[in-house]
Amino acid sequence: MELHLKDKKVVITGGAKGIGAAIVKSFAKEGAVPIILGRNPQEAETLISEIGTGHSYHIELTDLNEVQITSNKISADIGPIDVLINNAGINDGASIEDGPSTFVQSLEKNLIHPFALLHHFLNDLKSTKGNVINVGSKVAVTGQGGTSGYAASKGGINALTREWALDLAQYGIRVNCVVPAEVMTPLYENWLAKNPEPIEAKEAIESIIPLGQRFTEAAEIADMVVFLASIKSAHTTGQIIYPDGGYTHFDRAYKGKKDKS
Numbered sequence: 160m161e162l163h164l165k166d167k168k169v170v171i172t173g174g175a176k177g178i179g180a181a182i183v184k185s186f187a188k189e190g191a192v193p194i195i196l197g198r199n200p201q202e203a204e205t206l207i208s209e210i211g212t213g214h215s216y217h218i219e220l221t222d223l224n225e226v227q228i229t230s231n232k233i234s235a236d237i238g239p240i241d242v243l244i245n246n247a248g249i250n251d252g253a254s255i256e257d258g259p260s261t262f263v264q265s266l267e268k269n270l271i272h273p274f275a276l277l278h279h280f281l282n283d284l285k286s287t288k289g290n291v292i293n294v295g296s297k298v299a300v301t302g303q304g305g306t307s308g309y310a311a312s313k314g315g316i317n318a319l320t321r322e323w324a325l326d327l328a329q330y331g332i333r334v335n336c337v338v339p340a341e342v343m344t345p346l347y348e349n350w351l352a353k354n355p356e357p358i359e360a361k362e363a364i365e366s367i368i369p370l371g372q373r374f375t376e377a378a379e380i381a382d383m384v385v386f387l388a389s390i391k392s393a394h395t396t397g398q399i400i401y402p403d404g405g406y407t408h409f410d411r412a413y414k415g416k417k418d419k420s
Contacts, residue, residue: 162389165190168240169388170233170280172220172272173247175202177344178294181377182244185385187212194233194240196220197247220247220272221264230279239283242388245273245316246294253308265308270315277323288331292384293320295399297340297407317399324397333396335387340403341365343374366415369405 169186173179174195183193183206193213195203203215214237218229233240253265277284277291284291298306299313320336327334341347341364354360365372383402386392401407 160391162189162385162391164385164389167191167242167388168194168237169242169244170194170196170240170276171244171246172196172276174244175199175206175215177346178339178342178377178380179244179246180206181381182246182384183213184210185378185381186388189385189389191242192237194237196229221267223271223275226272226275227279230276234280234283239286240280241284241287241289243276243280243284243289243291244294244384244388245276245291247272248294248296248309248312250296250298250303250306250309252306254305255307262308262311266312266315269309269312273316274319284327284332285330290333290335290388290396291323291327292387293334293336294380294384295320295336295338297338297401297403299338300407320399321397328396333387333392335392335395335397336399337380337383337387338399338401338403338407339375339380340401340406341368341374342377342380344377347374367406367409367413368403369409369413369415371404372415373404375403375406 169191171179171182171193174183175197183195186193187210195215196218200215200217207213207215216229218225248269251265251268253261273293293316295316296313298310299317302310317336320334324334351357351361379402383400
């Protein structure tokens with residue numbers, strides 16, 4: 160399938176590892192030019208060397224001045240971007256008990272910089288009739304407990320996806336959101352390793368993922384992002400997509416069923 164992404168300039172926040180790195184690789188396979196933004200320049204440069212294409216910009220995304228300067232520099236260095244992927248974020252456990260200042264800090268880590276980046280890249284995207292893809296979280300829908308800041312941020316990402324889709328349709332800019340659920344990343348592996356019984360914990364999670372009783376792969380999230388960025392999704396905007404094996408929306412009475420054939 161020809162996705163017509165060759166030479167498209169794609170900004171990916173948090174693109175050095177995990178789901179972000181998978182997104183970078185998937186775009187590179189389609190001939191696009193990934194532009195990685197984040198705090199891990201060495202990891203980003205290693206990834207760029209591996210795939211043989213791309214650019215890396217070191218940035219603290221919670222610093223709005225840095226966001227403006229870096230956005231302007233990218234446009235000046237490389238030219239107008241075609242796609243903005245708001246992927247960076249952290250489930251930081253900012254809970255009700257932590258107080259308002261911690262809640263605000265969580266919003267800065269997860270919700271404010273996507274708005275700032277779109278604001279600063281807006282003229283680029285208007286000129287290229289580009290598109291925006293936000294990476295959300297199941298927590299916006301299911302809740303998790305003990306992470307008010309992250310849940311509110313990801314709920315906000317869902318809302319902004321639909322708001323921006325309406326705002327920007329007049330310019331031919333599409334905006335969509337991809338929502339991961341249980342995805343096996345290095346961060347998730349580290350979390351499982353801290354469990355007293357990591358194998359049993361992993362199996363318990365897998366058992367309630369309806370399709371295949373397995374974790375979603377980072378590459379599957381990435382491929383959905385790339386598809387939404389492509390011409391094959393030319394009339395898709397304002398959508399929140401869940402490539403999660405049916406996990407987020409299953410009935411909580413579901414206990415998992417294995418194929419007995």
